[in-house]
Amino acid sequence: xxxxxxxxxxxxxxxxxxxxxxxxxxxxxxxELDSKTARLFEEHLMICPDCVAFLNSYKETxxxxxxxxxxxxxxxxKKRIRRxxxxxxx
Amino acid sequence: xxxxxxxRQSKSLSGKGQLSGEDERLLIQRVKAGDQKAFEAIFNHYVxxxxxxxxxxxxxxxxxxxxxxxxxxxxxRKANSFLGKSEFSTxxxxxxxxxxxxxxxxxxxxxxxxxxxxxxxxRKDGHHLVRPVVDWTQDIYKHVAMKEFHxxxxxxxxxxxxxxxxxxxxxxxxxxxxxxISNNLGITVQAVKARLHRARLFLRGRLTNHLGYxxx
Ligand SMILES: [Zn+2]
Numbered sequence: 507x508x509x510x511x512x513x514x515x516x517x518x519x520x521x522x523x524x525x526x527x528x529x530x531x532x533x534x535x536x537x538e539l540d541s542k543t544a545r546l547f548e549e550h551l552m553i554c555p556d557c558v559a560f561l562n563s564y565k566e567t568x569x570x571x572x573x574x575x576x577x578x579x580x581x582x583x584k585k586r587i588r589r590x591x592x593x594x595x596x
Numbered sequence: 597x598x599x600x601x602x603x604r605q606s607k608s609l610s611g612k613g614q615l616s617g618e619d620e621r622l623l624i625q626r627v628k629a630g631d632q633k634a635f636e637a638i639f640n641h642y643v644x645x646x647x648x649x650x651x652x653x654x655x656x657x658x659x660x661x662x663x664x665x666x667x668x669x670x671x672x673r674k675a676n677s678f679l680g681k682s683e684f685s686t687x688x689x690x691x692x693x694x695x696x697x698x699x700x701x702x703x704x705x706x707x708x709x710x711x712x713x714x715x716x717x718x719r720k721d722g723h724h725l726v727r728p729v730v731d732w733t734q735d736i737y738k739h740v741a742m743k744e745f746h747x748x749x750x751x752x753x754x755x756x757x758x759x760x761x762x763x764x765x766x767x768x769x770x771x772x773x774x775x776x777i778s779n780n781l782g783i784t785v786q787a788v789k790a791r792l793h794r795a796r797l798f799l800r801g802r803l804t805n806h807l808g809y810x811x812x
Contacts, residue, residue: 522722523718523721523722523723524722524723525722525723526722528716528718529793532789532793532796536774555728555729556723556724556727556728557724557729558731559729559731560716560724562733562734563729563800563804564797564800565733566733566736567749567796567800567803568768568796570745570746570803571749571799572768572769573742573746574749574750576651576652578644579643583647583657583661586661587661588636588639591639591665591669591672595632595669595672595673
C-alpha cells in the first residue's frame with residue numbers, strides 16, 4: 507500500500523557540494539530526508555570534515571538556545587496583574 | 597537564570613493542582629457565563645506558564661507583564677470564541693504568542709543587523725568559502741562560560757525579526773514541531789522551515805564570530 511507522503515518531506519536531492527549539504531541540515535535533523543538523499547548526505551559527511559564541523563556547531567547552537575531559561579513570575583507582579591484584572595473585568 | 601527549577605515548579609503544580617481536561621472545560625464554561633471565581637482559577641493555574649512563555653518572546657519583565665495582562669483580559673473577553681476544538685492550553689498559547697508578537701512589532705527598530713553577514717558563504721564550486729570550518733564544539737566549554745554563550749544567543753535572538761524570533765522560540769525553546777508552529781503562526785510549514793534554518797544559521801554565525809572564527 508502506498509504511504510501518504512509526510513508533510514514537509516523533501517524530494518530526493520543532490521548532495522555534491524557543501525552548499526547543498528548545508529541546505530539539508532534542517533530536514534536531516536528532523537529525519538525528513540528521503541532515504542536516498544539521507545544516504546548521499548551521510549556520504550558527503552564522510553568525506554567532508556568541513557560539513558561535519560558545520561553540522562556540529564549548528565546542533566550545538568540549538569542546544570544553547572534550548573538551555574536558555576527564565577525566572578518564574580515574581581509574586582509581586584502576580585498580585586499586580588490580579589488587581590489589574592479585577593479592576594478591568596466584570 | 598534558573599534552568600531546572602522551572603521544570604520542578606511545573607511538576608509540583610501538576611502534583612497538587614493539575615486540572616483534568618474535564619475540569620478545564622467546566623471552568624471555561626463558567627468563564628463564558630461571566631463567573632469570576634472560575635476565571636480566577638484559570639488565572640491561578642496558568643499565570644506562571646503564560647509568563648514564562650511570554651518572557652521567551654519579549655525578553656524582559658515589564659513587557660512580559662503587559663503580555664500576561666493582555667492575555668488574561670482576552671481569555672475573559674473572548675472565552676466565547678474558544679470552541680473547544682483544540683486544547684485550552686493550545687488556544688491560550690496562541691493568544692500569548694500573538695500578544696507577544698504585537699509587543700515585539702511595536703518596538704522601535706534598532707539598527708538593522710544584516711543577517712547575511714553571519715550566514716555561511718560558499719565558493720563557486722559549492723565548497724565552504726573559508727576552510728577549514730572550525731569545529732568549536734570540541735573545546736568550547738574550556739574557554740567560555742555558559743553564561744557568556746547564553747548572552748550572545750539572547751542578544752542575537754533580539755536582533756531577529758519578530759516572526760523569525762517566534763519560530764525559534766517555538767521550535768528550539770518550546771520544542772514544537774514544524775507543523776505545530778505553522779498552525780500557531782498561520783504560515784506554511786515550508787515558510788517555518790526557511791525562517792528557522794536562516795535564524796539558526798544567524799545564531800550560529802554570531803556564536804562562531806564571537807569565538808573569533810569566520811561564520812562561513
Ligand atoms: Zn561539505
